[in-house]
Amino acid sequence: MGQIMKADIIVAGGGVGGTAAALSAAKSGKTVIMTEETNWIGGQLTNQAVPPDEHPWIEQFGCTQTYREFRNRVRNYYRDHYPIKASARNKERLNPGNGWVSRLCHEPKVALSVLHDMLAPFVSSGKVTILHKHKIKDAQVNGDHVESILVENEETKNTFVLNAPFFLDATECGDVLPAADIEYVTGAESKEQTGEPSALDEADPLDMQSVSVCFALDYLEGEDHTIERPRDYDFWKEYKPDFWPDKLLSWTHPFPETLEPWTRDLFKQEGRTIIDSLWLFRRIIDKDNFEEGTFSSDITLVNWPQIDYWLGPVFEVSEAERNKHIEQAKQLSLSFLYWMQTEAPRPDGNKGYPGLRLRKDIVGTEDGLAMPYIRESRRIQAEFTVVEQHVSPDYQSGVTGEYFTDSVGIGSYRIDLHPSTGDRNYLDVSSLPFQIPLGSLIPKRVKNVIAAGKNLGVTHITTGCYRLHPVEWNIGESAGYLAAYCIKHGLQPTEVRNNEKLLKDFQNVLVQEGVEIDWPQLEAR
Known part of the structure; x- marks a missing residue:
């Protein structure tokens, strides 16, 4: 008892x-x-x-x-x-x-x-x-x-x-x-249930918003902090949803308000706005706010469209099913990080940012991944x-x-x-x-x-x-x-x-x- x-x-x-x-x-x-x-x-x-x-x-x-x-x-x-x-x-x-x-x-x-x-x-x-x-x-x-x-x-x-x-x-x-x-x-x-103009024509009790497993990064140019190739990387590298403008692991995703393709950069590029930079989106440490030498890099949190996981719900399912989807969401996040480190196209024509470092200490977990963000x-x-x-x-x-x-x-x-x-x-x-x-x-x-x-x-x-x-x-x-x-x-x-x-x-x-x-x-x- x-x-x-x-x-x-x-x-x-x-x-x-x-x-x-x-x-x-x-x-x-x-x-x-x-x-x-x-x-x-x-x-x-x-x-x-x-x-x-x-x-x-x-x-x-x-x-x-x-x-x-x-x-x-x-x-x-x-x-x-x-x-x-x-x-x-x-x-x-x-x-x-x-x-x-x-x-x-x-x-x-x-x-x-x-x-x-x-x-x-x-x-x-x-x-x-x-x-x-x-x-x-x-x-x-x-x-x-x-x-x-x-x-x-x-x-x-x-x-x-x-x-x-x-x-x-x-x-x-x-x-x-x-x-x-x-x-x-x-x-x-459904529309019949709520009268809402944006509701579905038919109710779907298992149609829920995606969850995200966030993580923190800093960037040390010239260093190599590439993580081990994630178990499910091959799947996520090729995954392209029907409603997405490109593969999920890319710099391109829908602009939320219009659903038009939006190609962004990791770091701010000349001639582009700050909202085109994913790095500046949820940056939590701007090293220029602090005395010289305090931080070797900015620190940002990755809660970006590329890590939204929607292949299944994490409640109203069995414990095994819940755990499976949370693990797959973690694999997506790790796969996106690995893609950024190894294959992501850069403005200079090269590929990958191996200097991206997973900051496990920022979220306090052994794998460096935060608890699932459940919307x-x-x-x-x-x-x-x-x-x-x-x-x-x-x-x-x-x-x-x-x-x-x-x-x-x-x-x-x-x-x-x-x-x-x-x-x-x-x-x-x-x-x-x-x-x-x-x-x-x-x-x-x-x-x-x-x-x-x-x-x-x-x-x-x-x-x-x-x-x-x-x-x-x-x-x-x-x-x-x-x-x-x-x-x-x-x-x-x-x-x-x-x-x-x-x-x-x-x-x-x-x-x-x-x-x-x-x-x-x-x-x-």
């Missing part, structure tokens, strides 16, 4: 949403047990090695106070611990990597340190307990209530029964949902589901999406869907700055489980704009406050949402804690 552990709130999953949920619940005075399958908390920010994808206003507004604190702490970590040039140190908006994808491109390990620092007072006081390398195995359910979840330490195989009044699912794939028999949706819905989760059948019409400029007349009276946060990002396991190309369409409705965090039936990550009530389409770092943080943070509020007042989440007085009171709590629940006045874009 396993040892019993009790807390006020169990947070399953220690990614971006889970960490934010544990932090807000502990700040509310509640005890928290947070599980995490890997060695690192932080998800996208850390062990998946994805620098923050954010909206244009992130430096002024459009995120929670604690997410802004996280961003400030990352910048101060570099100022306090790294030999930064004065010209960079004095920049209010220091960007350590100067990658163009984000105003804050940083190393995963720095984010990890900052997150642990933010949780440290609560861990030391016993408010928060983190169980690394623990995976959900089962759940005990009584009617419409989850009584406990069973987790197993993947190294020792010891099991623990986690009891609490509330359970927050912040796992990368929504793993609490099947374990507790909570109704959920996967894959792509799409199981999604609860929620009290309210956000569909494309709620956020599309084709359906909304203003400069923001539909107004939700039960808002518990805000976010903004394009609907950005990567190639999928259904052999579908990018879907990249406009969306308006949006709100996060409380109803999307609450399952229709089960009373004491709250979505705290990408598993909220969205569709395959709208997960494309609700899945990014500041939004996932906001979802988790609001879920943690909601659970704490319900415990304090002896309520269920659905009671808070559906009682005007209670809803307003809870929203006031969020606002007092620095959660923005509505957008300020924005000019039309």
